[in-house]
Structures are given as C-alpha cells and as structure tokens.
Amino acid sequence: MSAEEQLKALSLFIASRNGATDVDLSAYRAHTEGFSMETFSFDAHWTESGGEVFDGRLIARVQPEAGLLEPYDLRPQVLAMRAVHGTVAVPELLWFEEGSEVLGAPFYVNRFVAGDVPVPSEGPSGELPIEDPLERESLARDFAGNLAALHRFDWQAAGLSELGGPDGVPEDGRDAARRVVANWRGYHERSRAGAAPMMARAFKELEVRLPRQSPLCLVHGDYRTGNFLRVGGRITAILDWEMVHLGDPMEDLAWACSRIWRGQTDMPGLLVERERLLHMYSEAGGLDVDEQRLAFYDLLAAVKMSAIMTTGLRAWADGRTDDVRMLMFRHQLAGMQVIMAESAGVVGALS
C-alpha cells in the first residue's frame, strides 16, 4: 500500500470507529528506526459525534509479514501497553485492529510521543550516542525506574495471564526460564542455520545454569537503549513491546546489560556502568538482583540475539523479505558468537 492509500484507509477506519466526521490525515512520515514493525506517523484531525475536535499527531504500527520475530502477533504487546500505561512511560494506545482488511495486516494506532531514539552503538570514531554524562546519568535513572515499575506491576490484578503464552502462566521462575530457552531454541531450529556448535554449547550451558527459583513478573523482552524515546535527559516512551511475556525480572536486566549493547565500553546501552545501573534499578524499587540468574540470562541474551539474526537471514534467504539489513547479520553472527563464548565460559572475558 502506498502512503496515500494507507492514510485513506485509516481515515475510513477512524470515521467508522468514532462516528467521526471531517477526518483529515496528512503529513505522512515513515519511521525507519526499528527492525521489525512497519511504522508511520501522521497528523490527524477529526470531529467526533459529540462535537469534540481532535487535533494531534498519531503513529501506526503495522504487523510485518516476515522478519526478525516471525511469526508476529500484536495482541500481547497491545494488552501489556494498555495495562501499564500510566505506570510505565508508554504511548497511549487508541485502537487495535486484529483483522487485515484495513491496512493489509493487523495494526495499532497510538498517540505520537516526541523524542529521538539513541542507538546502542558508537559512531565511526567511537563517539557515544549521548555525549553528555549528566544526560546519560539522568536517562539511566529513568531507564532503571521504568523497568522497576514494570517489574513491580501487578499483572495478575490487571488480568494479564494471557501473556503466559499458549501454555498458560508458568508454574514458577524455573518453568518460565525453561520456556524461554525452548522458545529461542525453536527460533534457532526453524531458521535452519546448519550445524552450530557454539549454539549447541550455549544451550547445554543454559540447561546446567537453569535458575531454581525466581519471581514471575511482566518482562518487556527487548528492554535496552535503542528502544526508548528521549528528550534531553528524560525518557518519554518505552517502545518495542513485541517480546513482552511473563518471566524472570533478571531477563530484562541481563538483556539491558548485555555486551551486545555496550560497544567498546563497559556501559550497558552506552549509558552508565553496569553496577551503577543495577543500583539505580534497586533504588527505584526493582525486584531483588541475583547475579546467578543474571549470568543465566546474560548467556540467553547472546543465544536470543543469534536466533533473531538467523531468523532474519532465513526470511531473506526464503524471499519473504527484501530488507537488506537482514544480510548484515551474516557477518555480525561472528561477533555474537564471541559474546556467547564469553558468557558460556568457553573463553575468558576479553574486555
């Protein structure tokens, strides 16, 4: 669908949903920051049946056919974002359409939130995405605070049991860990990447390190620099809820602290040092930090990223996406294997 066709279809959709008249959508802009969802924003104006006028900018996220996290299902992220709105910095969600009639695929629309997305990667000369240390400190505090609030969120009271997945709510943290390993093993196997000894070694190590006990909470699943909007030193929205599920809080912390997002520094997400971030999380009321479980989920982070990469490569190889960015993963897998080898204790720490 062209931009014009998308806006026209959305105009009809909004009119039918609100009984709105005078619907005018304009100033379309495609957003290219993300790797999976098709995202675009637009100015919207309409008059509701009660006479109230809406004027504002909205953003639509459309489920892609193929990509890094296929098969896609928007429902869990929509449920989570709606539930935690007001507790965690998330954009207000206006509509969720599960059918494909309007835009050719399921989508949701939320209010546009101002801000830019710092990426967890240094520039060509090693420059940090956020140069000002005070700004990094402030962002890290917001980052830790939002995560603590998410982990403290009462998902049972909010009726989010569905986020336990098709097998229902995990029995406990060990069951959740077992499921998350099985989930990423499934991604790896479906990507048919050929015999992969380092992945096999990592899965073996994960079996050995499987946590005995842990609390269950709402886990974002992709909580890191690159997935939040900020204005100056303040986070305005936590984005990319595609991998939200019920699990161990250490899963988010380990992902956020992984070497994958540190560049050549020792700062998770290129924000602040790991110990400082963990301290901020605790100080903000986060759940107890456990280094053993962090080590388990740190290894899982490398496994997960490798499985995401080979899934993207498989989608490209099978002709289900023509996004050339997927091809970058072919050589980046080598770096991921080093991180995996370190986390699994196969080689000593290199940095």
Place this chain on the structure above:
Amino acid sequence: MAMLDHEKVIEALAATLENEVLPALGQGPSRLQLYSVLDVLENLSAYLEWGGQLAELEVAACRRAASQLAGLLEGELSARCRDFAAETGGGDTALETARTLLVDVIESPAFDSSEVRATVDACLGESVLTAAMFMKPSRLSEVSKG
C-alpha cells in the same frame, strides 16, 4: 575478467555508493538500505578474501579436537572422531561434518566429562575468536538512525 580483482571491484562499488549516491539521498528508508549495502559489501570483501582460509582453520581446529576426543569417547562417537581426524578433505563438506560432529558430542552424555568439555571448549574458543578477527567495523549506528 581476471584482471579485475574482486576486492578492488567491491571497494570501487562501495566508494561510489558512499561518495556519489549517499549524499544525494535524504533521511529515510533509502538511506538506511544503502548503509546496509555498504556494510554488507565491506564484509563481503573480507569474506571473499579470507572465508576459505577461515573455514580451513576451523576444520583444522576440529580435527585436532577430534583426534583427542577419539581417545576420550566410546563407541560410535569415538569412531566418528577417529575417522574425521584421519581425513584430509576440506571445503564446505568437511566444515559441515566437523560442526555436526561437535554438536553431536556436545549433545551426548559424554559431554558431562570435564576432559571432553575442555577439549570441545578449546576448539570452539579458537574457532569463534579466529572468525571474529575478520569482521569489519559495523555500520549499525548509521543503519539504526536511518
């Protein structure tokens, strides 16, 4: 076309894209795709130059490990290790055989033995570190900005 060295061809393509095409593009999907193409081209050049050698180094590391593992394992896995250590062939087939063998050892009960584990880990460590040495700096920061 033997006079055209593939590395120079790729360098020329990348330079043209970066110096002539990129400045003409605005922000957005086209720019992002072009950065990805540049990233892939730069690494493709390294792969074409070193890829074969890299595979040979990995197979050699696996043969050394297989030779040791043959004495540590029993039954069919031991025989497969002995056979693989004695082979001399290279290329993609040898690489796939080597990797499959390692995976089978890792997934076997024998991997509980610390000696077996240490032998496999030494081989894996050597292979992943060697492979990473050939990576070019990533353009992920440019790609992510779009």
